[in-house]
Amino acid sequence: MTAHHLLPESMRQLPLPWSDLTGERTRRLEELEHTEANEQAALEALRTALSTPPVPTEGGVWNDESWELFDRIRRETRQLLARTMPTTEEFTREGVASVLEEWARTAEPAVPDWWLEEHIDLICRLSARHVLSQWAHDVLRWLQQETHDASGVAAVAERCVDSGLAPRQAVDLLHALGAPYGEQALLRVVREARAGEDSRSWARETLVRLRRPGYRARARQPAQGEEPLLPPAVRELPYSWGAGFRWPADLPESEENIARARAVLQALAPAEPLREPVPDPVWSGDEDEESPGWLEVRKVMWDFMPYARLVTRERMSEALRECALLGIPGVPQDPDSEEGTRLVRQWVTWIGGWMAGEVFTWLGMYVDDDALVTPWAMELAERYVRCGLAAEQAVSLLRWHDTVPRSREALARIAADPTLPPQVRRQAAL
Structure with missing residues (x-):
């Protein structure tokens, strides 16, 4: 046989x-x-x-x-x-x-x-x-x-x-x-x-x-002579991208820290609504769901630019060239092309949105004195919500300080506004 x-x-x-x-x-x-x-x-x-x-394995469709x-x-x-x-x-x-x-x-x-x-x-x-x-x-x-x-x-x-x-x-x-x-x-x-x-x-x-x-060797080089892409108030932040730009929970509620938080939010506040939402920095897809390509780009970027002061046009271009070299989907070969320029603007917006979200989180969760954040934080939070930047964290700040009338008024306006995303309205109405 x-x-x-x-x-x-x-x-x-x-x-x-x-x-x-x-x-x-x-x-x-x-x-x-x-x-x-x-x-x-x-x-x-x-x-x-x-x-x-290779050994062929096609020829049957199994459930x-x-x-x-x-x-x-x-x-x-x-x-x-x-x-x-x-x-x-x-x-x-x-x-x-x-x-x-x-x-x-x-x-x-x-x-x-x-x-x-x-x-x-x-x-x-x-x-x-x-x-x-x-x-x-x-x-x-x-x-x-x-x-x-x-x-x-x-x-x-x-x-x-x-x-x-x-x-x-x-x-x-x-x-x-x-x-x-x-x-x-x-x-x-x-x-x-x-x-x-x-x-x-x-x-x-x-x-x-x-x-x-x-x-990381590039990240250790000073950014002297390079073109910064973030506002001066933001570039002074000492919190790293690798740690999600999080502000320490035990940071004192000092006048200096409150003033820094206010200056950062004012500097990053968008002038008009965003065309596309900023993705959540913590991706939580299903186990069998393909992760988005921007996560791979971020792994490269935060090594090139671990701090806000290092987010420069030169380093952004270098990081995008590296991503193109790595074959990451969706990254153009030339960062100076029209598509590359658009991608740089998008990433600067995303980075700013993630930074602003962490400022709102610190002001809401760890600043207990309502007087320190009233009314400016409530006004900025509503502005961010209406522009679609760090909206979830901005609404959370309003809810954490909902004993303040200005917060409750802003939450009511957000919950009743049909032009805002349903999930944001629901969060405000809780």
């Missing part, structure tokens, strides 16, 4: 430990000496796995229940599959089918025979992809521990990312290699569309970590 092998033909000829599909592979690799010869053998094993197209059942099969049959087919040569469709048949006889809860028969081909392909990915993960992790030929290792790891073969571990290996070979490979991954978006996203995050020392 002809066996239907599930792994590439060239992989079936690999010697141990590279052909091992059992849990012993981890131990064997841990004990394997990191010689140049063994490194070349590992690279050749990966090249062998990459020499044929959530079917995917949950497959995940259960994978968990409960992992050890049995390894015992039955311990090497790359022995991993076959017939072997997988036999294991599933044996497992199904005692599985609790039971699995319908018809389901296994109908989906056996897709189960085999998915199982092969999983086995291959786990195998590649272990080999890449072994390579990461010590490297002789950094250029060769980086080239193979880059191919793994592009092919979707244990891409996360391959990206981690490139990060460990660092400059120049690992960094150059990661830059190609993020800028070229060969790898999947999840892999490119992880590569971008990894590159930011790798290049962060350079960002």
Whole structure:
């Protein structure tokens, strides 16, 4: 009877430990000496796995229940599959089918025979992809521990990312290699569309970590001679972007601090309503929801410009060029283009909005003396609400000081104004 092998033909000829599909592979690799010869053998094993197209997994559309059942099969049959087919040569469709048949006889809860028969081909392909990915993960992790030929290792790891073969571990290996070979490979991954978006996203995050020392070195340079993008009163703030521009809870209610808060809010107050809302600085999307691209931009920006005094046109341009280099979606290649100029204005507005929101929070939560904030804070809060900047925090300030008639009057006007967003009106009406 002809066996239907599930792994590439060239992989079936690999010697141990590279052909091992059992849990012993981890131990064997841990004990394997990191010689140049063994490194070349590992690279050749990966090249062998990459020499044929990825195992196809299309051909069936499963609902959530079917995917949950497959995940259960994978968990409960992992050890049995390894015992039955311990090497790359022995991993076959017939072997997988036999294991599933044996497992199904005692599985609790039971699995319908018809389901296994109908989906056996897709189960085999998915199982092969999983086995291959786990195998590649272990080999890449072994390579990461010590490297002789950094250029060769980086080239193979880059191919793994592009092919979707244990891409996360391959990206981690490139990060460990660092400059120049690992960094150059990661830059190609993020800028070229060969790898999947999840892999490119992880590569971008990894590159930011790798290049962060350079960002922080730039941040330590004084902004002398650069064009500031925030008003003078705002540039004096000592609170960092990395801490969300938060004002300390134990900051004294001194005349100096109250005056600084007032000056910042007056300086940042918009002259007219914003065309687009400022996003909440704390993104709280669902677990399976794709995070917005601006979060990636912010990770770069706050390293270049950790304090308000460093928010300059020159650094903003440098940060945007870096974001474009990292392949972050939505960032133009030229920060001086019309689109780049618009993006700079948008980010300056967002930064100002986040700063103003923290000032309102401090004045509301931590300033107990109503007389210190009446009536100017109430007037500014209503102005911010009507312009759509830091509206939630401005309404919160009014509510924290709702024993003051000016606050209650402003809340009533906001709650009754049909031109304002419903969520803001509801917050004011509570």
